Amino acid sequence: MNIAANPTDAIAQLYASHHAWLHAWLRRKLGCSHGAADLAQDVFVRILASRDALCGMREPRAYLTTTAQRLMVDRIRREVIERTYLAELAIVMENAPTHPSPEQILLTLEALGQIADLLAGVSAKAREAFLLHYLEERSHAEIAAQLQVSTRMVHKYLVQCLVQCAAARPD
Amino acid sequence: MQAGADSVAAQAAEWIVRLSADDAGEQAELAQHFAAWRAADPRHEAAAGRMEAMLGELQAVRRSGAARPAGRALRAALGGKGRSGARRGVALALLLAGLSFLPAWFGLAGQEPGYWLTDLRSAAGEWSTTRLADGSTIALAGLSAVNLAFDGKTRRVELVQGEILVDVAHDATRPFIVATEHGSVRALGTRFTVRREAGATVVTMLASRVEVRPAEAAAGSAGALVVQAGESVRFNADRLLPPESVDPPSVDRAWAQRQFVAQEMPLPDVLDELDRQRPGRIVFDRAALAGLKVTAVLPLTDTDRALQLLVNNFPELSIRSYSPYLVTVDMAKSPKTTGR
Numbered sequence: 001m002n003i004a005a006n007p008t009d010a011i012a013q014l015y016a017s018h019h020a021w022l023h024a025w026l027r028r029k030l031g032c033s034h035g036a037a038d039l040a041q042d043v044f045v046r047i048l049a050s051r052d053a054l055c056g057m058r059e060p061r062a063y064l065t066t067t068a069q070r071l072m073v074d075r076i077r078r079e080v081i082e083r084t085y086l087a088e089l090a091i092v093m094e095n096a097p098t099h100p101s102p103e104q105i106l107l108t109l110e111a112l113g114q115i116a117d118l119l120a121g122v123s124a125k126a127r128e129a130f131l132l133h134y135l136e137e138r139s140h141a142e143i144a145a146q147l148q149v150s151t152r153m154v155h156k157y158l159v160q161c162l163v164q165c166a167a168a169r170p171d
Numbered sequence: 172m173q174a175g176a177d178s179v180a181a182q183a184a185e186w187i188v189r190l191s192a193d194d195a196g197e198q199a200e201l202a203q204h205f206a207a208w209r210a211a212d213p214r215h216e217a218a219a220g221r222m223e224a225m226l227g228e229l230q231a232v233r234r235s236g237a238a239r240p241a242g243r244a245l246r247a248a249l250g251g252k253g254r255s256g257a258r259r260g261v262a263l264a265l266l267l268a269g270l271s272f273l274p275a276w277f278g279l280a281g282q283e284p285g286y287w288l289t290d291l292r293s294a295a296g297e298w299s300t301t302r303l304a305d306g307s308t309i310a311l312a313g314l315s316a317v318n319l320a321f322d323g324k325t326r327r328v329e330l331v332q333g334e335i336l337v338d339v340a341h342d343a344t345r346p347f348i349v350a351t352e353h354g355s356v357r358a359l360g361t362r363f364t365v366r367r368e369a370g371a372t373v374v375t376m377l378a379s380r381v382e383v384r385p386a387e388a389a390a391g392s393a394g395a396l397v398v399q400a401g402e403s404v405r406f407n408a409d410r411l412l413p414p415e416s417v418d419p420p421s422v423d424r425a426w427a428q429r430q431f432v433a434q435e436m437p438l439p440d441v442l443d444e445l446d447r448q449r450p451g452r453i454v455f456d457r458a459a460l461a462g463l464k465v466t467a468v469l470p471l472t473d474t475d476r477a478l479q480l481l482v483n484n485f486p487e488l489s490i491r492s493y494s495p496y497l498v499t500v501d502m503a504k505s506p507k508t509t510g511r
Contacts, residue, residue, distance in 0.1 A: 165222050
């Protein structure tokens with residue numbers, strides 16, 4: 001592909017030559033034309049947001065399908081978070097005096113989605129250590145006992161998770 | 172450059188984790204060193220700030236009392252305590268199957284075994300039966316929860332929410348008590364259901380009899396009522412309504428088939444029940460729908476079909492689905508509601 005001088009032109013070119021094909025591919029995967037159109041759009045938005053990726057793009061199809069698959073996983077993850085969180089919140093709030101507002105719930109879901117993205121990059125034990133410490137306020141020693149590792153390891157797990165945070169938002 | 176950024180992040184993370192370590196002895200001194208490190212370079216400050224912002228979001232979740240829902244949501248999305256290989260297997264299967272299969276596997280998202288030791292509970296649309304230490308069995312309808320407290324004198328079950336069917340093993344020396352905020356149901360050996368609604372508790376007797384006592388009733392026999400097999404009683408903290416008759420075999424059947432039997436029940440109560448069995452929400456105006464009375468047998472494992480059955484029976488209803496997680500029910504725009 002000939003890389004245009006202006007990244008926006010490059011995107012336009014990429015879009016023109018690959019959008020129809022990507023949409024068809026997604027429709028086969030998802031069995032839903034609407035969802036496919038939506039997701040295809042997101043793929044290009046994501047590429048637009050990370051311009052440097054465009055310059056090194058040798059295999060546009062492979063790149064587009066990889067990006068699309070990653071987006072699908074993200075969506076599934078966010079959907080599971082939303083469903084589980086709302087269902088569990090309904091249980092907790094059943095007898096609570098105050099309920100979070102819809103805005104608060106949306107903000108929390110957004111935050112949980114971002115946190116899930118970074119925790120997806122570490123091992124299951126590191127993730128568990130992170131949730132136990134920062135969400136459930138367990139001490140390093142308690143976590144070490146529960147996960148059957150040393151406290152040094154717990155320390156390492158927590159550092160790993162926090163480092164992901166820097167990697168995930170390189171702005 | 173990239174390597175530099177990585178090591179800055181690693182250092183920032185190291186500081187933050189050290190500051191939350193168990194040995195609080197040198198915390199004050201550590202905090203000072205950390206502050207100095209942050210001040211030394213704007214990149215240090217940026218990396219630490221980003222991590223603290225993320226942790227701040229988690230802290231806000233914790234403070235709002237939603238730590239448990241948040242933890243469960245993250246574990247469900249990331250595959251709980253399972254190996255990440257298993258998670259990848261699920262993600263891959265989902266990709267192959269397409270997003271439409273999501274509801275089917277959602278129910279499989281793991282429960283922690285430790286949780287079941289103190290708290291019996293079922294997820295939406297999921298029924299479970301447990302045999303207790305005394306030989307009694309307790310069946311939980313979807314999205315129900317109980318706490319158990321058995322000792323030498325009593326067998327006490329606190330119904331926190333939802334509905335249970337208990338089959339009490341006979342033990343003359345230890346009464347079996349099901350308690351809610353509205354009162355208690357006391358049995359020696361029998362079979363009955365207890366259902367907790369927003370403003371009241373309903374007991375339905377399938378065999379033998381129990382004594383029901385509202386929470387604020389006077390002591391002695393005056394404040395209590397003995398409910399016989401084939402009777403159903405609704406009560407709240409200070410009041411018992413007269414028993415209504417029910418057909419025990421059909422209640423048993425409904426439980427076995429996970430159905431919901433409504434007899435002349437206000438529509439909002441029926442919608443509450445369906446709402447409890449869905450992962451999303453059903454939104455409706457309670458006052459506007461209170462006049463509609465429903466007599467129906469509804470499938471609780473397929474709440475979409477249950478909603479459809481309701482519309483079929485009440486053409487004046489309008490049901491709109493915005494996503495699998497948000498359904499609204501209201502009166503259709505035509506104001507032809509005479510006679511209600």
